């Protein structure tokens with residue numbers, strides 16, 4: 001019996017397993033590999049300048065004729081976050097103090113400053129996100145996913161282009177909001193997830209979002225790493241699953257080899273939630289950089305200011321392949337990842353595992 005839900009018909013895919021958009025890491029090669037294998041690959045375009053995003057979309061189309069998606073972040077919530085906690089000195093005023101903290105950290109760790117990569121940089125401003133959205137609309141991609149915020153203002157134009165629209169949420173009230181805006185599917189992403197996530201655990205979040213979503217299909221996300229997790233999401237009422245971290249340990253993922261190895265080496269206890277990289281709470285592998293803020297009892301700056309503090313440190317650490325400083329974002333399921341494999345093999349194993357788990361669950365029903 002094949003793993004199949006109504007979500008497969010809606011999105012034109014064979015198995016209801018999506019490669020999550022992971023900023024900079026889910027590139028055209030990984031997306032095409034997942035889509036060609038029967039799932040749905042989603043480009044992690046959050047930090048792609050508009051021209052690069054267009055190139056990524058076109059490159060993906062060269063690599064697959066199957067449906068795929070684009071994931072970006074949307075401006076309103078980012079802007080709000082940036083100006084939260086307005087009392088006391090502004091983030092701009094506090095920036096020099098934080099930059100000094102970062103310089104001291106680099107010195108102590110023997111990190112050598114690296115020049116910023118050439119070309120336009122992600123500015124994480126309202127205009128940046130708006131320009132990205134113009135590219136998404138113009139290119140008429142099969143699927144658009146808002147990783148943060150409400151895609152409402154763009155839905156009509158996207159639907160005119162035949163683009164299905166999804167939104168990632170971490171709370172029932174957000175699910176209600178994006179459902180009212182007219183999205184086609186909702187991703188319920190819980191606290192177990194890698195990257196920016198919800199305070200609510202995956203197991204508790206999925207069924208509550210499913211209840212709030214009514215007829216809209218829901219995908220479960222956060223810590224789902226093998227077929228058992230996908231089966232569990234379906235048991236909780238989801239019609240599919242949105243998986244990130246497990247696809248980082250693949251040949252096609254755009255991630256340094258030392259970071260792929262850090263995922264394989266990790267256990268279920270290796271991650272933490274920290275604001276030390278982007279300024280928003282994000283799950284990542286615990287490191288000397290996350291610990292430095294804990295030890296100094298220093299609250300990171302809000303998004304987007306914290307990136308100005310963390311990027312020089314992480315760029316230097318990445319150049320020196322320092323897994324102890326910059327291992328990367330990842331979810332709590334990475335303890336299950338044992339090796340670096342081709343993405344199609346990972347997808348097939350997960351789909352088969354889900355089929356086995358669902359069949360086994362049925363056997364729990366005694367006569």
Ligand SMILES: Cc1cc2nc3c(=O)[nH]c(=O)nc-3n(C[C@H](O)[C@H](O)[C@H](O)COP(=O)(O)O)c2cc1C
Nearest residue numbers: 020022023046147193194195222223244245329331
């Ligand atoms: C390395 C990494 C980068 C991520 N970047 C983004 C992003 O740019 N946009 C987004 O919507 N979600 C991002 N996420 C979250 C994923 O889309 C997804 O919700 C999450 O990976 C699911 O949890 P899992 O990692 O436990 O599978 C990222 C996650 C990881 C691990």
